[in-house]
Amino acid sequence: MRIVRAGHLPPLLRLPDGHTKIPGVPVGPLLGIDATARFPEPELRLAPGSVLALYTDRSIERRDSDIRSDVERLQGSPALLGGGGPDDLADGLLRDVCHASPDRADDIALLLTEYAPPRR
Template identity: 45%
Template structure:
């Protein structure tokens, strides 16, 4: 909303944003002048949850966007769409949402691609249409998690390494300690040297895949250097993280960022 207003244009956008906790089967959603999600419960019942929307993005600077909860049981389908699917000259939005809900109720939830094809045949082709379907199946194995706030002390990196070593030992994956400790050292060092405020280390293990994440208060994304001389005293941290990781990246989190790395332990 702030971004569109700061552009000082006449542009605006509607939005529905859903944040799903896959472990708990819970979700929060927020609407900015957009259609609500439509739910199909495991027993075939459908629901268009009632919620208070905020205005479209880019219209009012000082405004609220209320959050509303959702509870998902294994087998629940969540549908998000644009008004091109449910509104036309002949059909108003409320009737269109009811038609969408009826289509979901009579569908086979095991084949979402076929469900999407059936729903899109009813779309008004004179307008843009977007459709997103998600089936929540629950989780057979819950992740193992550990989180620790890194103290800004001279031995902070050593403490972070020791915390990581203990977590890996308790999870029975101590044979993969060396690579994990190197990644923790580099990510924690970067956060302490280049940012201020709190630094948090998060470790997650699920299906023999280890995720190491370090969050800080700076929104600045780390830049991978393209060329480093032999005499350089810095700049190799991200290159080491990339070399030791199966994949890595960065995401914005609460006004700052989280730099993460994943390792396969197979």
């Protein structure tokens, strides 16, 4: 899989064994600022059962902390560390996010995809 970051927060990857990591995906320029911008497109190799999480900053941002701490908190989320497929994971992450910042006044965007190898 190829992935591009256009000013976005780092993706999170839940491995089949339940561990999480932030894959080394370099950040490119903000999307839409420069029509001639070039974006790094590294390839991620995912194991079957891995879940990739993409999210907006407003999904995890809290007024009383910095964004790095917010990403670390998401990486340690009980929902992300638990089992289950993308539907259960999305429900749990949204519950964790809303519980951590109940006075949220902005939108939340969360995209999860689980890697399944091609059938032969």
